[in-house]
Amino acid sequence: MKHPNFVLWLMAILVYAFLYIPLIVVVVYSFNDSRLNAEWVGFTLDWYGKLFRNEEMLIAARNSLIIAVSASVLATTLGTMAGLAIHRYRLKVLPILAFTPVAMPEILLGVSLLLFFLQVLNMTLGLVSVIIAHTTFSIGFVAIVVRARLQGMDESIFEAARDLGATPWQTFRLVTLPLIMPAIIAGALMSFTLSIDDFVITFFTKGVGEPILPIQIYTMIKIAVTPEVNAVSTLLMLLTLALVMLATRFDKTILHGR
Amino acid sequence: MQRRNMMKWLISLPPMLFLLVFFAAPSLIMIVTSFRYPGEFSGLAPLSASDIVSGAPSDLYGLTLETYQFFFSDTLYAEIFLKSFAVATASTLICLLLAYPLALLIARSDKRHRNLMILLVILPFASNFLIRIYAWMIILGPESALNHAVNSLLALMGLPPVMLLFSPFAVLVGMVYVHLPFMILPLYTNLEKHDPVLLDAAQDLGANRWQRFWRVTWPQSLPGVFSGTALVFIPVLGMFAVPDILGGTSDILIGNLIKDQFLGTRDWPFGSTLSIMLMLAVIVTAGLAAWLARPRAAASSTST
Numbered sequence: 001m002k003h004p005n006f007v008l009w010l011m012a013i014l015v016y017a018f019l020y021i022p023l024i025v026v027v028v029y030s031f032n033d034s035r036l037n038a039e040w041v042g043f044t045l046d047w048y049g050k051l052f053r054n055e056e057m058l059i060a061a062r063n064s065l066i067i068a069v070s071a072s073v074l075a076t077t078l079g080t081m082a083g084l085a086i087h088r089y090r091l092k093v094l095p096i097l098a099f100t101p102v103a104m105p106e107i108l109l110g111v112s113l114l115l116f117f118l119q120v121l122n123m124t125l126g127l128v129s130v131i132i133a134h135t136t137f138s139i140g141f142v143a144i145v146v147r148a149r150l151q152g153m154d155e156s157i158f159e160a161a162r163d164l165g166a167t168p169w170q171t172f173r174l175v176t177l178p179l180i181m182p183a184i185i186a187g188a189l190m191s192f193t194l195s196i197d198d199f200v201i202t203f204f205t206k207g208v209g210e211p212i213l214p215i216q217i218y219t220m221i222k223i224a225v226t227p228e229v230n231a232v233s234t235l236l237m238l239l240t241l242a243l244v245m246l247a248t249r250f251d252k253t254i255l256h257g258r
Numbered sequence: 259m260q261r262r263n264m265m266k267w268l269i270s271l272p273p274m275l276f277l278l279v280f281f282a283a284p285s286l287i288m289i290v291t292s293f294r295y296p297g298e299f300s301g302l303a304p305l306s307a308s309d310i311v312s313g314a315p316s317d318l319y320g321l322t323l324e325t326y327q328f329f330f331s332d333t334l335y336a337e338i339f340l341k342s343f344a345v346a347t348a349s350t351l352i353c354l355l356l357a358y359p360l361a362l363l364i365a366r367s368d369k370r371h372r373n374l375m376i377l378l379v380i381l382p383f384a385s386n387f388l389i390r391i392y393a394w395m396i397i398l399g400p401e402s403a404l405n406h407a408v409n410s411l412l413a414l415m416g417l418p419p420v421m422l423l424f425s426p427f428a429v430l431v432g433m434v435y436v437h438l439p440f441m442i443l444p445l446y447t448n449l450e451k452h453d454p455v456l457l458d459a460a461q462d463l464g465a466n467r468w469q470r471f472w473r474v475t476w477p478q479s480l481p482g483v484f485s486g487t488a489l490v491f492i493p494v495l496g497m498f499a500v501p502d503i504l505g506g507t508s509d510i511l512i513g514n515l516i517k518d519q520f521l522g523t524r525d526w527p528f529g530s531t532l533s534i535m536l537m538l539a540v541i542v543t544a545g546l547a548a549w550l551a552r553p554r555a556a557a558s559s560t561s562t
Contacts, residue, residue, distance in 0.1 A: 007359075008359050008362060008363045009363065011356075011359035011360065011363075012359060012360045012363045012364075015356050015357070015359070015360045015438075016360075016378060018356070018435070018438075019378075019379070019382045019383075019435075019438065020382060021397075022390065022393030022394060022396075022397055022435065023382055023385060023389075023390070023393060025393055025396055025397060026389060026392070026393045026396065029396060036401055037396040037399065037401065037402075077272075078272055078273040078276055079273070081269040081270065081272055081273050082270070082273035082274075084269050085266065085269045085270035085273070088266075088269075089266050089270065091270060093274065094270055094273065094274050094277075097273075097274065097277035097278065097281055097282060098273065098277060100281070101277075101281055103492065103544070104492070104496075104537070104540060105492060105493055105495060105496025105497070105513070105536065105540060106493070106496065107496045107497075107498060107513050107516055107517070107533070107536075108288075108496065108533055108536065108537055108540075109281070109284075111288065111516060111520055111529065111530070111533050112284035112285050112287065112288040112533070113280065113284050114520060115284065115287050115288055115291055115526065115530070116280070116283060116284035116287050119287060119291070120283070120287060132280055133280075135276070135280075136276075136277065136280045136281050139273055139276070139277065143273075168264075168265045169265075172265075193384060196386075197384075197386050197387055198387075199386075199387055199388050199499060200498070200499060203517075203521075204520065204521075214386065214387075214388055217386070217388050217389070217392075218388055218499075221388065221392050221395065221503060222502075222503070225392075225395065229392060233385075233386065233389040233392065236385070236386050236389065237385040237386070237389065240384045240385055240386065241381060241384065241385070243384075244380065244381060244384040248377060248380075
């Protein structure tokens with residue numbers, strides 16, 4: 001069985017084709033000089049031009065960026081703490097709190113946060129509520145990456161630092177932190193990507209005022225599909241592609257499932 | 259020891275507090291909301307007893323079981339739940355069929371190529387979720403080459419034309435497409451750890467290709483199969499975006515029902531009840547997957 005057989009290869013190629021063809025189609029049509037996503041008419045950059053003159057789209061992109069940066073900073077800080085704490089101490093409640101939002105259907109988190117923001121906090125939904133919502137589900141992802149990194153490490157390093165007289169803070173700053181840094185950076189990039197991408201939770205916690213990228217895309221898809229959607233999709237794909245490549249470069253454990 | 263304790267609280271308290279406030283509390287609020295009355299126009303009726311519209315004597319502080327009675331009184335909701343389960347089961351099975359050969363191939367490939375092959379699985383999955391659904395709108399749309407090809411084939415056979423987009427078929431394709439990597443990754447992680455010596459031993463003992471697969475590889479891979487199943491089945495169960503974009507008006511699943519209660523008709527208590535029913539379905543599914551994954555992993559060497 002050292003040489004996987006022909007059938008296996010054929011099926012694998014078909015699956016890869018299934019994964020990539022739809023995305024290639026979107027990219028190709030973003031350069032098509034036609035309002036319809038049907039025949040190839042000719043090459044154009046018009047849809048990109050239209051996109052960059054679309055005021056609301058630009059505001060949406062800016063808002064999404066603000067949300068993603070804030071949420072990933074918060075989630076990385078809290079998620080790193082959670083990952084360290086869960087790895088180091090026998091905690092019962094924290095793992096449940098951190099990992100359940102990752103595992104449950106997104107719609108449940110979206111709905112419960114909507115109720116909480118409106119009923120209990122009585123707040124106006126907007127960028128802040130979306131930032132909080134994104135942080136809530138990203139903490140678990142960061143914690144998983146950080147914990148995975150810690151699990152692969154030799155505990156004796158920390159003992160050695162302690163034996164040499166380092167305080168817990170010194171041990172953390174000089175030994176633990178540099179060692180888990182790749183996981184922290186990977187976690188940060190991951191939570192940024194999750195935030196920029198998220199549709200479901202954003203949909204429930206966004207309110208009405210501020211345009212946000214995924215919601216803008218959703219409205220375009222539902223109301224009037226123009227190749228402008230293809231253009232914005234292509235740009236977003238490039239961005240997340242770069243981020244994921246970067247994240248996997250920093251921490252290979254991401255490749256082995258979450 | 260004192261210091262160690264301080265460190266423990268210093269790193270565990272901030273995430274704990276954040277999640278208690280923004281995850282645990284909202285979940286509790288959702289449970290409470292499911293027992294309340296809807297407001298006249300939207301949202302909720304106030305909690306104080308005097309303001310309650312239908313002040314039946316059984317009401318306790320404005321709480322009621324009405325939404326639950328409503329849920330069970332109309333078979334429509336049971337039907338939608340069953341349909342969601344059917345879609346989730348079908349999506350999971352198709353994902354398994356597509357993912358297994360690929361995961362097996364990657365796991366048995368040269369070590370140098372594995373990371374690249376897995377990265378190629380993750381990359382499309384990293385692109386925006388809506389875009390991945392939208393792509394199928396183009397491919398299955400009425401103007402698409404695929405739609406023309408299918409319909410001319412149907413015409414040749416003398417069958418009436420079909421609409422690929424806005425159909426249960428489109429929903430299934432979208433569900434499989436969006437969740438496929440969730441099946442490939444855990445399967446690969448499991449298959450990669452298998453010891454090839456076992457297969458060699460089986461071959462030496464005269465097992466053919468199929469026997470080697472069904473009696474050596476497959477039983478060992480069950481934990482991966484079950485975790486992949488949970489990772490696909492659970493999100494599909496609660497998904498509203500795929501039917502919303504690719505499905506027709508009758509392709510409503512639990513997620514769409516919940517969404518409508520919060521953003522359409524605005525019946526929060528009923529929306530919360532539906533969410534809790536979904537949560538229960540998820541807990542049962544996850545519990546089942548965990549239960550199935552555990553004993554079999556240990557027993558696979560002795561049984562089958």
